Amino acid sequence: MDNQELINFFRQAALEVDLAMQADLASIESGLLGEVLFHGIFNGGKRIRPQLTLICAELTDGARRPDRQRILDLAIVFEYLHAASLFHDDVIDHADQRRGKPTANAIWGVSPVILAGDYLLSRAMTKAGAVGGAEAMALVGRATEAMVEAEFLQARTAAENNTSEENYFKVAAGKTGALIAAACEAGVYLGGGSPEQRAAIRLYGENIGLAFQIIDDLLDYQGDPARTGKAVGNDLGEGKMTLPLLHAMRRAGLEDRATLEEVLAADGDGKTARFAEVMDLIGKYDGFVYARGRANELIAAGLAGLSCFRAGRELQILKGLAGYVLRRDK
């Protein structure tokens, strides 16, 4: 499966997901609630989570596989959860812009956006229960709780200047990995997969999420703004301890470490002003090489487990997606 085939596949699946969400949300009574939800959900997102559910539901032999509509109904749960978390994140961060457009809270204020997030969270969980029963509910519940716990862990480690790599991975696993893993596992569950297959796809999903996050970290230093559509150095400016920097901090000699700490202690503009210097130090201590190596390892480990599924088009797509996560430059 070449790159274009992969892109075509995902484009088609995204369309199917969008149509399912539009039909599902038609029952909302309040006009404003509907507007807020549509603004947040139909924002050019790639629908990666529901697409994974759709693919993973087809991975198994599927004698017990339900019809396409039921799979779609469970798939959109994961887009709803993602959108709910973005609504609340944007309120918490006072964010005005997302993907170059005004956020819902910038347009309508905090109140309807908090409520819209609650509505989506509730609707997602109800839907998961209705379509996939208590088992799907438990999957979704664990992922949502992990996302919240990760936010608290992130806030605490930031407050404590905790720079352990273990914490970095714990936060990334909760914030990004947990929901992707749940989306994958939900598909295999619907498709009637074995416990071994469910464990394998969880690992794939979690590692895809972690690798995605690491590549995000790299692009924030090394990306081409003309490709990514955003300036480099945001993470440093915000004092975010991402993997390349964490590695450099750990490996640096006393003097270089002191320099990095001095930069991190400066205010936002002060940090940004010394971006090139930090880039050089990360490079000197192989922070970028190390981070990319970790992403490669994670993807390799995630893919290795997939041997418990039959070979076929869906497995090709999962491998293609893993390759895309590593290769992406935007």
Place this chain on the structure above:
Amino acid sequence: MDNQELINFFRQAALEVDLAMQADLASIESGLLGEVLFHGIFNGGKRIRPQLTLICAELTDGARRPDRQRILDLAIVFEYLHAASLFHDDVIDHADQRRGKPTANAIWGVSPVILAGDYLLSRAMTKAGAVGGAEAMALVGRATEAMVEAEFLQARTAAENNTSEENYFKVAAGKTGALIAAACEAGVYLGGGSPEQRAAIRLYGENIGLAFQIIDDLLDYQGDPARTGKAVGNDLGEGKMTLPLLHAMRRAGLEDRATLEEVLAADGDGKTARFAEVMDLIGKYDGFVYARGRANELIAAGLAGLSCFRAGRELQILKGLAGYVLRRDK
């Protein structure tokens, strides 16, 4: 069953609910998340919703009734949902105080409180699914969605100066009635009740919620601050169109109606300054009598349906609670 017996019963049940919640929340990893949740949940609330689940689970003959722990596990779901909505309400309203204590957002800021609400909402729904299956999930999901839709309806009717009684009841049914009705129905469901019994207890729960709201409206005009612990006139000051006022507006002659509209068009202090005048006009048009009459009717209709349950202690408690809702002066 006299008043003291009723109070003793509820005190005992509240203790049981509190212990169940404490045990359940012990698994939380983040220290701050735990602190925020405990502050919001263990705040002197009466636990009315979970108590209703406990009572209603015992209403039926109960050949299929699960053990007490499982009933408790479903009961606390309704306290979690209530607490989640209070967390988010207080953020939305920028509230500093609740029950005479600082709110969680006053202590820890907006971010952990939004997340704590999300956590509770998710945990409640997961628990409902795990204990009561897809049926309990659907109950909880409908109630949560109704609560959000009601918030939007309330905001819209306020913006449009819509003063219809129909809207008043729709908002109250969504904001207060839906969750109480779901707590009651969940109990009867666990107890193995028939569809007829489930419909009857829903009506009871919804009407208890509506009557509770109406009595709240009355106390905000006629209450004794020494008993209620809060000043009268808050609703008027905030421009809230509660039932006594709505009725007076509808019945008032041209001149009196113009006076009421003039008061409502004033700013908060301007409204509060004319509280006595508004009291008189509501009295003149029997707004208080009318509202109390509606509360009585709702309770009577709610109780009438309960004849499909066997006579016994639980039915006595439900009747006692209904009487308390009407009689309460704080």
